[in-house]
Amino acid sequence: MNFDLSEEQLLLQETVGQFVANECPPTRLRELFDADDGFDSVLWKGMIELGLGGITLPDEFGGAGLEMLDLAVVSEVLGHACAPGPFVPHSLAGLAIALGGSDEQKQRWLPRLASGETLGTVAICESGDRWQLEEWALAADGTLTGEKLHVPFASNADLLVVGVAGGGLVLVERDSTGVSVEEIDGADRTRRLFRVTFDGASCEPLPEGVAAAPRLRDAGLVLLAADAFGAARRLVDMSVEYAQTREQFGVTIGHFQALKHQLANMAVEVEPCRGLYWYAAHAFDHVAEEAERSAALAKSHITDRAMQVARDAVEAHGGIGFTWECDVQIWFKRVMFDRAFLGAPAFHRERAAQLAGW
Amino acid sequence: MNFDLSEEQLLLQETVGQFVANECPPTRLRELFDADDGFDSVLWKGMIELGLGGITLPDEFGGAGLEMLDLAVVSEVLGHACAPGPFVPHSLAGLAIALGGSDEQKQRWLPRLASGETLGTVAICESGDRWQLEEWALAADGTLTGEKLHVPFASNADLLVVGVAGGGLVLVERDSTGVSVEEIDGADRTRRLFRVTFDGASCEPLPEGVAAAPRLRDAGLVLLAADAFGAARRLVDMSVEYAQTREQFGVTIGHFQALKHQLANMAVEVEPCRGLYWYAAHAFDHVAEEAERSAALAKSHITDRAMQVARDAVEAHGGIGFTWECDVQIWFKRVMFDRAFLGAPAFHRERAAQLAGW
Amino acid sequence: MDLSYGDEYEALRGELRQFLTRSWPLQGEEAKLGFPEQAALFRKRATEAGYLNRSIPKRYGGSEQPADVLTAQVIREEFGRAKAPGEARGIGTMMLVPTLLERGEEWQKEKWIPGSISGEITWCQGYSEPGSGSDLASLKTRGELVGDEWVINGQKIWTSGAQRADFMFCLTRTEPDAPKHAGISYLLIDMKQPGVDVRPLKQMTGGATFNEVFLNDVRAPADWIVGKRGEGWIVSRTTLKHERNSIGAATQTSVIFTALVRLAQRVEKNGAPAIRDPVVRQRLATLEGYVRAHQYSGYYQLTRDSKGESAGLIPLMNKLIGTTISQEAGKIGYDLVGEDALLAAGERTLGLMPKGNQGWVAQFMSSLGGSIAGGTANIQRNIIAERGLGLPRDAAADRSAGK
């Protein structure tokens, strides 16, 4: 029985955590949050240099050949720091090609994705909250015509993995003819979203895309859950710290029992969630029959808990918590993204019910 | 604009409240709760003498000719005192005959019900949580054969108003051949429940029973909501009183902010509910198009709030709250009855949604 | 129980309708004026007719009518129906005018009340400071009497409308050596002077309802003080028996609920209107229980007020109940907007209906403000527990004698 991270995983978390703490402290984060262009190429390059571009990609293609759990523990750290950037969509794009691409596609793209030469992202949402492979209606008949919503960092990406009708995946190079992108007014400005319009754009199917798409979904669910867990932990810590420093009535407000209990309740909601995403990530690689359902439960439970904790954190900060200048709002919106992207908690709970045969 | 009780209604509440406080103080209540036979004929006689047997029955038949709101405010007082007895089912039986009976039936039964000579009750639940007139399957073909569940005080009652297939109502005299009763192990021992088995029992239809049955249901929903509101108010008061007297760490526990806030939250859940049952009772007589939906909302909201407050009251009393000897459990079970009888909150919420055309 | 207002009030309603038909909107040349001018003209006439500013003596520009909450409610209803301008809103009429009426010098009343109720003079409130929220009496803004002027230095926060305001009523520490609550004076400050620096405070929704106001050597004449030196805390706590709109909050929650139902009818879930979804129906009906309970509590309070009787715990609870409903509506609405839950908050001015899906994102966030603004939810609970239920005061609250 070893339900814990390995030394290597803890080291990975520490390394990445240290890196983002140095390279993207709250002051820098705030600049990026408020900036017109939210993509920090220096920060992303740093992450790539740490090897975050290809954690789960096979060694032979320049990846680290690690597992979903390794990827997810990094996602937690990035959520904890609210680090801006395309880590999740880039990782998913690589995974999609690794799982669904031809040898030739792998050889062409994976080394570039791992090295950061190519920035990848995923285009998997269609209007009407249609994130699921069964719901994709964009037809790939040699070329693509139509649109995808909420594509992270599409304007910076080089390569798009696009979900198409029939549940398959195709590759589209962003600078090809017939591809245009337009920024969407997203809440989470650490992960900018775009509408991508295809007008006869050329695309290249992943031969095993239909098999890869559900894996792509499960991986996404796990990574978002991990990100939300990290963000929620940070929100608890921020609230506790505020209660320890803010004074009213001559004492720090952390003396007031009602607030203490609210903070304790927040911690109780968040702390036990760790294992949910760990297990879902573990199952992704090692327990095939539980992978899909564990991912659905982890995403729905953790992002829902994190959202409520984010609301509680605003209240715990009093008036200042409700302002743009308080960091809480940045993490709040991070959690909004994690909760809504790939479909809301209730949707995945219903999936979990179906998968259990209920 | 007069959204308040009249002087007469306040006086009625005070009179009844005083009467139950004198005749059924907690010591007596406890005796009755624990007794094998939970029907206190003296207490019931006293209520009858106060005129509670026929509040809404027409003057000409010995009733007080008052309205549903008058009946409901009494129900609140009885819930507040947790007064044992058949007030609700007896009132409903009278109402059913007044609304659905022939002149002859009214002349025969209403004066006796108003005077307490006859004790009435209602048999409206069938196995499978089937309380609704649309769900009744017991066929009345001149005689009755089958069973009804959860008939309050059936062993003491003289007259049963029974819901039958087709949504109509029939009268059955309890001592007629083919009627047998058996006590059910109910939680709320202030309102004893029985299984009534009919084996070719003779019955007499109410000619307007099909029209009366939905009114019977709405009246029942209002009276249970009122009872639960009274009980919930009492549970809040008991909890506050306990917090003001119980000492720990050298102070009354009411000094602890966490408990104070829990008590405040309980009060906030209960206090605004008053108007919900008032309005539903008012609508019963005066706003036909809102009567049904208001009753459904009042019952579902108030009994749900009251049940949670009852749970909170147990916790607010600490260990002692969990014991049989603490009065909280008696009110807790009163609320269980109010919440479950005639169908659970979620059921009536769905009805409210349908009635709104949602 | 009678949900109509009775003959007397229905007669008033008739009068009001006639008056309003005659008087609003303005006709002819007057209709060409700008809205503020039209509103001022109309308010003047409505006040002369005895319909507005009823608690204000005639000599200060009011109509000086006997207090009656039902009359006030009928007037509000009919003015609302006719979309006619009601009494000038804002912190000036809500707080400064009643305070002046009760505590002000005669010349102060004459100088400021008429313009405030006509809407020509606008005010902002200078109470909270960055370090003084729940514990307001710990405020640090200093006022020093130099010659015949107060010289004021400090920082105020959560100041709505500070850009537009002509004046600020400002709690200021003028007696630094006195005990906490006894060292504060209630000063009036001209906002249009050097040294007053208003900076909008952006909210998490992106909007900016509030401001920070920096006061650097700001001046006020020595007699621009309400009450005596050191009495500011008590002056600011003045509770006036004026006609209060006790069902306003409940009306607001009903409006939000109606908007939420429309949203559920508009958006789709699983290929059908979301309102057909069993989970959504349960959530809406559950919330409706709270909304109606709140609404009826408003009627009850109005009735009791009109009889001069107490509505018990209800007045202490209104804010907390309104906040709970508004937050739950925000959560349900947010869950209904599908992938638009990824979007930034849209227009959602406090007190108005959410507009479109991004309006519901804004409702999801801005409803949190209810737990914070004007006394946090925890302070509301303290008040309910202590004043309402009679539980003992907090040790910490004891330190703040004035609360």
Added chain:
Amino acid sequence: MDLSYGDEYEALRGELRQFLTRSWPLQGEEAKLGFPEQAALFRKRATEAGYLNRSIPKRYGGSEQPADVLTAQVIREEFGRAKAPGEARGIGTMMLVPTLLERGEEWQKEKWIPGSISGEITWCQGYSEPGSGSDLASLKTRGELVGDEWVINGQKIWTSGAQRADFMFCLTRTEPDAPKHAGISYLLIDMKQPGVDVRPLKQMTGGATFNEVFLNDVRAPADWIVGKRGEGWIVSRTTLKHERNSIGAATQTSVIFTALVRLAQRVEKNGAPAIRDPVVRQRLATLEGYVRAHQYSGYYQLTRDSKGESAGLIPLMNKLIGTTISQEAGKIGYDLVGEDALLAAGERTLGLMPKGNQGWVAQFMSSLGGSIAGGTANIQRNIIAERGLGLPRDAAADRSAGK
């Protein structure tokens, strides 16, 4: 991450299965004995084999094995699978034996430990009193040394198993003039003597798990004291590093959840299994998130314990989480039983699965006990806030130095 136990432990599992196949159930003549005798016989053999009472020295009847949480877990699993008796349960082995091991005199250990772990001697705990719950140190039961005997008078409450118990370990105020926490001694009392009056305390479910114990001039030899006079508070707080079952609570919540799913599959709603109802499905899946999080937290704690490392906040939270899950399961179950929600609570012994619909009524009630028994939910939250999050102590808690 590896959810298996590794080769070493799988080898142990093999050994255990062989042992258990050989040893349980008993064969031949032994199989004719009563269950308690069979269990005692088996426990003795399992202890000799090194599988039970591993933290107890051999001279007191234990098997004196090196502490290892994973070994303990594998043993529990295999004994559970074989339905073989595990270590004697109860408050004696859980609390008294570890306390004696750390604080007792040699003769006390010899006298009481062997019988306690074999199950021949049973104990009850005399801590809480009617006036002393959260504030346990305010207890009033008096012990006076008269000659060579303690004479004890007072009343204890929430005493499980007092009818069956041979002895009570009892916190007693022996130094009335000493400060609150310093006036208490840890005495051992023979329950089978005049003056001990055990009265069952009926719970709201109708069952009686607890008792009140009245002590009237009850006697104990002068040396039936653990620790010195006045050290009772500290003795009772002795925390021993023995093998703790850190995943027991999570296993229990999983069991209840499984039972709840079965209930939802068994009962009907709108003419179909209730588990097909969208609202029920959402509630179950939401609860499952909590259940799994709790379960994985148990694995995590077990792993950390086995490495001698801390699992952070998790150990402080287990009880509160378990209670929340158990209460929510009770509410969902109660909503599923339809009209049986009117019925009295049925059989629902704490720690066992609810039986039938009335079992779920019992679960609905008895789950409330979790917020109360062994430290209220509010005290749990205090502990999490103070020890876990590092927030300041309550003024009130400060008065109770020992808590």
